[in-house]
Amino acid sequence: MSDHQQKYHEWFHKFMIFFALWVFGAFAILYGIRHIVYVTENGASHMTLDIILSILLIILGIFIFKIRFDLAAMRERSIKELTGACIAAAFISLAFHWVEDISGEDCYQGCIFKTVVFVCWGIALYRYYSARKNTFREY
Numbered sequence: 001m002s003d004h005q006q007k008y009h010e011w012f013h014k015f016m017i018f019f020a021l022w023v024f025g026a027f028a029i030l031y032g033i034r035h036i037v038y039v040t041e042n043g044a045s046h047m048t049l050d051i052i053l054s055i056l057l058i059i060l061g062i063f064i065f066k067i068r069f070d071l072a073a074m075r076e077r078s079i080k081e082l083t084g085a086c087i088a089a090a091f092i093s094l095a096f097h098w099v100e101d102i103s104g105e106d107c108y109q110g111c112i113f114k115t116v117v118f119v120c121w122g123i124a125l126y127r128y129y130s131a132r133k134n135t136f137r138e139y
Contacts, residue, residue, distance in 0.1 A: 012128070013071075021068035028061030028089070049099045053092060060088055076136040079129040086122025090115045 032054040039050040064085055070078035093114050129136075 013132075016125075017068055017072045021064055021071070025061045025064035025068065028064060029058050030061075032057035032061065046099050046102065050096075053095050053099065056088075056095075057092055060085060060092065063088075074136045076133065076138045079126060079133070079136065082129070083122045083126040086118050086125065090118035090122070093118060 035054040035057070036051055039047050039054070063081075067078055067081045067085055070081060097112075
């Protein structure tokens with residue numbers, strides 16, 4: 001691998017640990033809190049399911065912060081955790097859509113697109129970091 005390619009790969013890794021994972025984690029936590037507030041103020045036909053999904057989203061956001069620190073420490077398990085977080089985000093997105101669908105509320109078609117994006121992003125990150133597994137340590 002040339003020096004230029006190595007610096008590019010370092011740049012993407014730094015982008016992930018210094019920006020992207022902070023933003024994704026914060027967004028998940030804030031969206032989960034906002035959704036709980038919205039559901040409790042406005043009521044919903046399936047309020048319990050909405051609150052459970054929102055709590056799962058908040059837990060996912062906290063887990064993303066943990067992944068960020070594992071990724072920064074170059075721990076090998078962080079690769080699988082990151083992929084799992086992307087897949088969990090896809091399932092939570094589908095679950096939110098399912099709850100909206102059974103409650104008869106306005107459903108949006110962007111849910112399937114978001115789910116596909118989460119899964120593809122998870123696969124792309126897994127491939128990116130798996131190709132650099134030799135730079136990670138086992139813990």
